[in-house]
Amino acid sequence: MTVLGLLTTTYGAPSAREDLESLLLGVAAGDSHSLEELYHRTRTAVYGLVLSYLKHPQDVTQDAFVRIWDTAASYRPQGKPMAWLLTVARNLALMRLRERGKTQELTDEEWSALPARAPDVTTEDRHVLRAALSVLSEQERQVVMLHAVTGLKHREIAQLLELPLATVLSKYRRALKKLNLLLEGDDA
Numbered sequence: 001m002t003v004l005g006l007l008t009t010t011y012g013a014p015s016a017r018e019d020l021e022s023l024l025l026g027v028a029a030g031d032s033h034s035l036e037e038l039y040h041r042t043r044t045a046v047y048g049l050v051l052s053y054l055k056h057p058q059d060v061t062q063d064a065f066v067r068i069w070d071t072a073a074s075y076r077p078q079g080k081p082m083a084w085l086l087t088v089a090r091n092l093a094l095m096r097l098r099e100r101g102k103t104q105e106l107t108d109e110e111w112s113a114l115p116a117r118a119p120d121v122t123t124e125d126r127h128v129l130r131a132a133l134s135v136l137s138e139q140e141r142q143v144v145m146l147h148a149v150t151g152l153k154h155r156e157i158a159q160l161l162e163l164p165l166a167t168v169l170s171k172y173r174r175a176l177k178k179l180n181l182l183l184e185g186d187d188a
Contacts, residue, residue: 020081028072038085039065045082045151046089052142053093059097064089083156087147090160132179140175143168 020041026034046064050057067088075084134140139161146157154172158165 020085021077024068024072024075024081024084025077027069028075035065035069038068042082042085046137048083048145048148049086050093053090054096054143057093060089060092064092067092080156082152083160086152086160128183130172132182135178136175136177139163139170140171140178143171144175144179147172 020038023034023038023041027038043061043065047057047061050060052062054060064085068085071088075081135143136144142161143157145155146152146160147154152160154168155165157163158168161168
């Protein structure tokens with residue numbers, strides 16, 4: 001299993017977008033079961049995004065779902081429910097960064113929880129993932145995690161991070177090259 005395979009989840013399929021949109025509309029109507037299902041389906045992506053900004057993402061991840069509950073009525077169905085969810089999470093993560101002024105180191109427990117507590121991810125895989133992500137710059141890590149965890153397209157990542165598309169593509173390619181060199185050696 002590759003490091004990126006540990007993180008990959010697809011949210012971009014049309015049926016998945018429609019399902020998420022329907023759940024968001026249910027949340028806007030005050031349906032707690034819709035929120036529960038939305039959380040179940042998107043928690044990994046929200047956690048991954050917040051983790052790309054903060055070293056301790058749990059509180060902000062929880063706050064993001066509280067904010068989603070509170071503001072779901074402002075969501076306008078346009079076929080991009082995941083982008084809306086991640087924007088809420090991103091804004092909260094950025095607020096927390098401004099409050100703290102810096103990021104912090106992850107605990108072993110947090111790294112263990114990183115790949116959505118997937119049962120087929122071993123402790124060794126988690127250590128490899130941790131080492132691999134540590135060689136990336138902060139923006140490279142954000143781009144890789146957003147693409148791998150959330151399934152966002154590079155254009156969507158550029159909009160979310162407020163970076164030019166060419167910069168996102170360059171950082172993604174550079175990050176993959178670093179990861180390949182680390183994981184497979186110089187023959188990659």
